[in-house]
Amino acid sequence: MDPQSAAARHVAIIAGHLNCPSPSAVAPLALAACLHYDPPELSEKPPAFDLATLRRVLDGHDLAARDWLFRLMEESPLFCPRGRGDRTFVVPDYNQTKEQQRAVTMRRIEYLLHRRVFEGWVTGSGPEAELRKLAFFECIAIYDHSLSIKLGVKGCFAMTELGHGSNVRGIETIATYDTNTREFVINTPCESAQKYWIGGVANDATHTIIFSQLLINGISQGIHAFVAQIRDVDGNVRPNVRIADCGHKTGLNGVDNGRIWFDNLRVPREDLLNSVADVLPDGQYVSSIKDKDRRFAAFMAPLTFGRVNIAATAVYISKVALAIAVRYGLTRRAFSISANGPEVPLLDYPSHQWRLLPLIAKICAMSSAANYLKRLYVKRTPETNKSIHIYSSSLKATLTWHNMRTLQECRKTCGGQGLKTENRIGILIGEYDVQSTFEGDNNVLMQQVSKALLAEYLAAEKMKSPFEGLGLEHMNDPCPIIPADLTSCTLRSIKFQLDLLCLRERDLLGRYASEVSQYQAHGESKQMAVLLSHQLADELARAFTERTILQIFADDEMIQSAGPLKELLGLLRSMYALICVEEDASFLRYGYLSLESAAAARKEVMKLCGELRPDALSVVSSFGIPDAFLSPIAFDWIQANSWASLSNE
């Protein structure tokens, strides 16, 4: 902290007292009342573990590259550095119109391009290059969601239509093959078929990938994709193409989402994306994959990148909010516990700890899960396609839901300050809300996860074969026994925690299968039976995801050598497991735990809150978010709001 300004501040305070007519009388009360800011680093105990090591565990990869990119953003005036007290923060100017936000987003991309941030993004292949690319998306996203989305939609996908989103197979755009000219003719047959939400289309995109029904000699071959130019080099919309703006949005106004209509747009035969199927010059349709469903799945597989990226980004955004909320909670005081006692820092209230500390444990566990998913994705093979699809679906939904919950809770724990744009948390809510419905609606994704698990269950039953993959091997073992009386030691053991979460998953999978078959027995179709069992499907998908996350997080803990960090990871893992128990009524509803055991688990969460409280600052510091990407309330918010600081805004 700059001593000069500190001194200046104290002078101002004293001057304030001298202003009062009867200082003798006023001063004592005023002095007692006047708040003083101490950096939490001074009031909190020093870290019991190495912050850098924990960051390596949580970030997983490319730490140096992340820091390099953070610096690049901090260095450029394009990222709106704003002085607050004796600090500088980079934060987009959300008081700009969408037109201004779009323009500055493009300039920021040009700057990053010029600084060679995207080197190898297209050419560079291999796991390492892809991991680095994912890390960069995370870093850019904590500055501004529009910036990362705008990057992601270069060469945008024109898939969604006004009338069809999640149900991609229902899209109405039609491509027919003209054997005479050897071209595909693409049409928007009706208004509901207009392409919608296409990122980058309203203003900038020159090319797009059009998803369309393919008709060969009047026979539909299902959804296919075509590369098409929609603007010429001068940016003029091409003939046979009409484009409109999607207008102002709750967030992401730096992205020019647009709508497209095609009127007999002709595309050369070679511009069909023929990875899974092709059309020969004479119009003959050929595909290596005969089954239409499998062909569609293979065709959609590349889109998984979006879900992996979203899941990883959601975790990083939560870290920004938690770092801000914890630091503010350690320096903002309210009420006193004893008569005439000093006011108490918010984070010393048991209720405040209960609101934030479980979220911190969850985000640490989810960091491990996101890293696992990223590694699985960058090393993908045809064999891993299925598990990548299921893990990316369940984690995209779960991590984005958790991110919204975390942002909302953090914003509220900061009170009105959480809604000041410069403090970031409130704005992040509006910017990231979209994650729960784009690239696959979360509810639809979770239902698909349960359907996939049901298929595994029925296959294993039918084939009398053991479960294999997706971590379902525990289904082959005898049902785990949960001890009757739960000591603190038992509650914190990995075995108990995994047993309990496996028990829930196993039982819910069985219940789901039997409820579906019961509905079918009563004459319902398979689809309807599944729809009617939506509650068990949701409970099962949640059970699968939480068991998966716990297992991955426990693995990251296991490989640590004994010491303070491993102990901390153990506390976080126990908090994660037990808060999952506390928050899911199914443990009581289906009797996985007795009332006494559930009460013991709740008590243990409260004890864990007390034990994790001293490490709160160290953990959020290890998230590796640079100070400039946090906000004024994360530091000396009295100085940042002082009259003097107005001058350097």
Place this chain on the structure above:
Amino acid sequence: MDPQSAAARHVAIIAGHLNCPSPSAVAPLALAACLHYDPPELSEKPPAFDLATLRRVLDGHDLAARDWLFRLMEESPLFCPRGRGDRTFVVPDYNQTKEQQRAVTMRRIEYLLHRRVFEGWVTGSGPEAELRKLAFFECIAIYDHSLSIKLGVKGCFAMTELGHGSNVRGIETIATYDTNTREFVINTPCESAQKYWIGGVANDATHTIIFSQLLINGISQGIHAFVAQIRDVDGNVRPNVRIADCGHKTGLNGVDNGRIWFDNLRVPREDLLNSVADVLPDGQYVSSIKDKDRRFAAFMAPLTFGRVNIAATAVYISKVALAIAVRYGLTRRAFSISANGPEVPLLDYPSHQWRLLPLIAKICAMSSAANYLKRLYVKRTPETNKSIHIYSSSLKATLTWHNMRTLQECRKTCGGQGLKTENRIGILIGEYDVQSTFEGDNNVLMQQVSKALLAEYLAAEKMKSPFEGLGLEHMNDPCPIIPADLTSCTLRSIKFQLDLLCLRERDLLGRYASEVSQYQAHGESKQMAVLLSHQLADELARAFTERTILQIFADDEMIQSAGPLKELLGLLRSMYALICVEEDASFLRYGYLSLESAAAARKEVMKLCGELRPDALSVVSSFGIPDAFLSPIAFDWIQANSWASLSNE
């Protein structure tokens, strides 16, 4: 619907097909695929009850006045009427900068003033005038939160400071009395004492009510309020006053929240608000209320208006979102249940019904509760102060929480369309998030409710006197017995529902009291014991509020004469009661219900979803929100998004 444009649309669709090279082949698929919009009024069954009567029940008062005010807003170009298809919607332009939003907000107020909307707001007293004023706040709020807040802060309260919000008694501003000049001298002794979030101060306010510690001869008399002029008639900030802007916010950018510093600002003795205490010319401090705590309570009582207004407004906002989401859910289709079958409207999916229909039942019940609170408030007497404080606290917190949850769920059920500003729901999230922390943080309020209930409990125990007031009389009766096996008939009976919710409240109050006393027995201070029992406090406050709402809603049902409307209210009341059971794990955690009974309750909720589904459109139509205040996706969203409609935007 304008037949002309409909015809034009069909021509366009047919033309679309003719464009396709081989119509014979394409047409069948294309025709099958092309979506067609039918107004839900055509596809749904006609209302089984009188919509106007239900609206009278839900709105409670001033229906004609509300409609008059809605018309006034629809008529003025200041409210940005925008054409979509053949409809017009009024919605603020949130693509404007905060400066522009502030300016247009003032112009809208001037327009409403000119149209005599505020007649009698200051002069007119009496319950009817106050109810009408509350109704107007609700109506204005569904257009724009900034507009209603800016109205509410005329003659703004300078209470909150940078360093103190919820803990009002801790504010640091100091007023000392100067006997020589018979003036109060008001000072901001340090930066943390700067007034913060003061609505209307940054640009416009000429006067404000300053909350400050009052020092008489060096003795603090606690918080008092002073009327002070901060700008002259020309709008220049007065000497001894400094003002700064709070800057851009997540929402409410039409309100100029500001910060104030006072440097020896002198205020005439007469400008002390002396309702509860006064200072005589010679500096002698006199008050009719000797006890400082009771004086502070009496002094804060008038602020209750804000909470009553917020609770009522939150309900109205939820209705806007539910009306939009239900109408969209009835006309937006996705996937088909049978092979090659038609796509199914979203609201016909059991999971979609489960997401929206309980929210509708809750908002109907909460409408009754809000009306009860408003009537209690406008007829307030010194005797009712306590219950008004407790009801306004619990309902402000519960109804605003429910509003945010409703907005978030509705926005997600609308997918990406929920984030388009013109569709309103997404924007309302950002605009109304603030309700959960201003005018009393929701969590703090709910803890206060439980503390008040605890006081009642301890008093009744000590005095051996029966419970009286706050609906706690049921505590005097023997503990209700919950039948072992629950038939559908039992589950839907008012007696069972009230018994169950009373049982929960009664038991939680007892548990809370004993946990607090146990902590005290272990040497904790009373305050600390209460803080450590925060979980039971939250569960108790929730139990109290939900039992209160159910009772009030049941009373509104009871006075209806037998018929379809009363039957509907019965379904809604059962849905409300049973979803409360489904969503609160405490029924299982503390054994108020057996696992079988809880399962039966859940099954009943599912049945109720099916039974309420046919009335969904009728119920949201009875909310009385004019079409122009809904959004394009609530009507023909295909036409509204058509290329042709771009011209009349």
